[in-house]
Amino acid sequence: MTVTLASLSQQTGLAVLDHLEQSVSIPVVDGLQAQGDLIVIPLSVVAPSVRPWPDAGWTDVPPEGVELLRGAAGGNPHTLVADPDICRWTTDVSDPDGLAIGIFETSAVAYLLHPEHGATGCTPGAYVIRRQREHEGHRARLVAD
Amino acid sequence: MSVLVQREAAEIREEWLGRALSTLPADRPAAEAAISGLYRLIGLAPPRFHWVASPAAALATVPRGVRLRPSEAVERMSEWPLPPRFAALMRELCRGLDAQVRWVHQPMDRLIRREVRSSLSQSTASSILVPLRVAHGSQYRPGGVWYGVQCVSWVAHYDALRRAAGVVFTPEQIQQFDLWATVARSCGWWWPREGVCVISERPVTVHTEVWGDDGEARLHCADGPAVRYADGWDVYAWHGTQVPSWVIKDPSVGRIAQEANVEVRRCAIEHIGWASYIDQAGLRLVSSAPDPGNPGSELRLYDMRKETRVLLAVNGSVERDGRRRRYGLTVPGFFDDPIDAAGWTYGLSAEQYSLLVRRT
Numbered sequence: 352m353t354v355t356l357a358s359l360s361q362q363t364g365l366a367v368l369d370h371l372e373q374s375v376s377i378p379v380v381d382g383l384q385a386q387g388d389l390i391v392i393p394l395s396v397v398a399p400s401v402r403p404w405p406d407a408g409w410t411d412v413p414p415e416g417v418e419l420l421r422g423a424a425g426g427n428p429h430t431l432v433a434d435p436d437i438c439r440w441t442t443d444v445s446d447p448d449g450l451a452i453g454i455f456e457t458s459a460v461a462y463l464l465h466p467e468h469g470a471t472g473c474t475p476g477a478y479v480i481r482r483q484r485e486h487e488g489h490r491a492r493l494v495a496d
Numbered sequence: 497m498s499v500l501v502q503r504e505a506a507e508i509r510e511e512w513l514g515r516a517l518s519t520l521p522a523d524r525p526a527a528e529a530a531i532s533g534l535y536r537l538i539g540l541a542p543p544r545f546h547w548v549a550s551p552a553a554a555l556a557t558v559p560r561g562v563r564l565r566p567s568e569a570v571e572r573m574s575e576w577p578l579p580p581r582f583a584a585l586m587r588e589l590c591r592g593l594d595a596q597v598r599w600v601h602q603p604m605d606r607l608i609r610r611e612v613r614s615s616l617s618q619s620t621a622s623s624i625l626v627p628l629r630v631a632h633g634s635q636y637r638p639g640g641v642w643y644g645v646q647c648v649s650w651v652a653h654y655d656a657l658r659r660a661a662g663v664v665f666t667p668e669q670i671q672q673f674d675l676w677a678t679v680a681r682s683c684g685w686w687w688p689r690e691g692v693c694v695i696s697e698r699p700v701t702v703h704t705e706v707w708g709d710d711g712e713a714r715l716h717c718a719d720g721p722a723v724r725y726a727d728g729w730d731v732y733a734w735h736g737t738q739v740p741s742w743v744i745k746d747p748s749v750g751r752i753a754q755e756a757n758v759e760v761r762r763c764a765i766e767h768i769g770w771a772s773y774i775d776q777a778g779l780r781l782v783s784s785a786p787d788p789g790n791p792g793s794e795l796r797l798y799d800m801r802k803e804t805r806v807l808l809a810v811n812g813s814v815e816r817d818g819r820r821r822r823y824g825l826t827v828p829g830f831f832d833d834p835i836d837a838a839g840w841t842y843g844l845s846a847e848q849y850s851l852l853v854r855r856t
Contacts, residue, residue: 382853385789385812390842396851397844421709448843468813468856483841486804486826488758494825494841 356470359462363416363432367466379460379472386468388494389420389429394454394477400447401479403454407443411436412455416464419452419480420495429468431480433461450481450493501604502611504660506711509612512652513619513713515681517702522547522683522695530678531686531693537672538581543693550725551631551685554694568689571635578688579642586645589672593654596663604661612656615710616649622714623704626738627723627731628685643685651680699723707736718744718767734763743767749777762826770808770824774798779806785834789852793820795834803829807837812855 357373360366367373384391394401410417416430417440431440438457455461456477464470483494524547532542546559555570567575597605628643629636654673657663665673679686684696701724703717714736715722721730721741732744739760742751747764752773755761765773779798782805787793793810800806804826811821831837839849 378854380853383789383848383851384854384856385842385852386856387812390844390852392842392844392848396848446843450843465856471854471856481842483825484843485841486828487762 354460354462354472359432359464359470362414363430363464365416365428365430365464365466367464367469372469377462377470377472379474381474381476384471384473386429386463386465386471388483389452389463390481390483391463391471391473392479392481394479397479401451401454402445403441404443404445407441407454409439409441412438412440412457412461419463420482427466430464431455431461432464433457434459437461444479446479446481448481450484452480452482454479501660502607505604505608505611505656508652508656508660509615509711512612512616512648512655512680513711516616516620516624516648517704517713518681518698519700519702520698522697524683526678527683527686527695530675530682531688531695533675534582534585534679535688535693537675538578538585540578540690543688543691546692546694547697548694549697549727550699550729551628551696552725552729553727554685554687554696555631559692559694562692564689573635573642573687576642576689578690579645582688583641583645585672586650586676589669589676590650590654592669593657593663593665593673596665596669597657598663601657601661601663605657608653608656608661611710613649613653615708615712616652617647618708619704619711619713620647620649622707622712622736623702624699624723626715626733627699627725627729630731630738631729646680646685648680651677697726700726701730705735720744734767737763739763749773752777765824769822770806771822774806774808774824782832783834787838787852787855788835788850790855795838797827797831797834797837800826800829805829805831805837807834807841809838 354377355374356367356377412431412433414435416432419429419431421428437459438455438461440453440455442453444451444454454477458475460472460474462470462472484491485494528545535542548554558564655677658665684698687694701721703722704713705716707714715733716735722733724730732739732741734743737759743760743764747767752761752764779800782797782799784794784796787795790810790812796808798806806824807827808822808824815821825841827837827840833846835849836846839846
């Protein structure tokens with residue numbers, strides 16, 4: 352079945368803005384991809400410096416998805432969506448840069464959905480999701496779009 | 497826990513948020529009667545009431561005909577005798593109300609604590625407490641408990657326990673609780689001294705935006721004051737950050753250059769827009785490169801100030817108007833290569849960031 356923005360939106364009950372093209376199939380990517388202030392990195396690219404804790408707690412991604420991060424104003428969330436029993440997720444991640452939100456492992460295509468940025472697919476594999484930061488004086492500030 | 501109960505809790509939270517952010521004129525008779533009732537509960541006769549238009553006026557003026565004791569001067573608010581007595585009265589009431597929460601109510605109590613109480617306390621801190629901090633200036637002590645006693649968050653918590661969770665209060669508890677609830681919905685901040693109580697009217701304008709998961713509000717207005725009182729006293733805010741009025745009314749490159757506070761500078765630049773700011777400020781282009789994963793778009797690195805450069809990037813998806821937003825990200829000043837700088841924002845090397853396949 353072709354997965355489109357419309358079908359994902361229906362599956363999760365999450366609305367997307369109507370100016371986005373809803374009927375074309377969503378590109379599925381096996382490398383690094385960014386969705387606004389989030390980036391999805393294949394785990395192999397940043398391992399071993401980024402990895403799950405040895406005793407990490409994993410949860411299955413439910414049909415309505417896992418909310419990864421909300422935007423600053425208006426609260427538009429980035430949501431990880433997958434079919435039942437194919438994708439698991441943990442926030443117990445060690446990351447020297449402190450930017451990781453979590454790691455997911457998926458055995459079929461999983462999707463990242465955002466009302467303004469649309470959707471994007473990830474091929475089976477393990478990925479780290481990181482936030483973006485900015486430089487401010489002598490410290491860094493996390494970006495929220 | 498039923499979804500209905502959760503929905504009811506959210507409705508009660510919105511009701512109290514609306515009261516906290518209300519711009520209606522105070523209900524003076526109701527406020528005076530309820531505060532008089534609270535004075536009686538700590539064993540004092542009702543005070544004389546002195547109404548003012550704003551917290552700034554309340555902190556700057558002394559009611560006519562009143563000679564303040566030195567210990568009741570504004571600078572020494574933490575030593576005033578009455579606020580601790582009211583705070584003790586409130587804490588005693590809360591202890592009593594908590595004791596009415598049975599084990600069957602406990603899941604609901606936890607939900608209300610998170611979705612009503614803590615949400616409202618954050619909303620208050622980012623909205624109506626902001627003008628209060630500005631009015632106090634450098635004398636403001638965030639640890640001061642008196643303003644916390646007046647926060648709607650605890651009132652809303654017990655209101656929700658009573659209405660949504662079915663916790664039963666005694667008649668005495670209801671009587672006192674209603675006094676606090678009436679004050680909270682009838683007027684602005686109040687400052688109790690022996691014999692005289694100063695009460696502020698509410699603002700006539702409040703602009704907020706929702707920013708949190710549980711409906712938390714914060715001050716924001718892009719074209720005027722976020723809060724304004726009838727006497728003209730006002731406060732400006734950009735997405736929750738209190739800023740000088742020029743940031744909203746006249747955000748110029750010259751003023752940004754003179755501004756010492758990095759947060760204020762950032763707000764002013766965001767208001768101008770990063771791309772126009774870079775043009776107007778004439779920032780020097782250090783280098784540019786195609787953005788991997790974002791076909792047709794460039795990453796541009798500019799000199800900004802000492803030890804800081806700015807990376808101008810183009811959004812991966814189009815806005816409602818069909819255009820792509822350009823946005824600036826500040827990066828450490830030692831980067832010469834925009835790909836290096838873009839990688840750093842995600843904790844990646846230039847080689848790793850170059851692997852970017854897609855940006856939306």
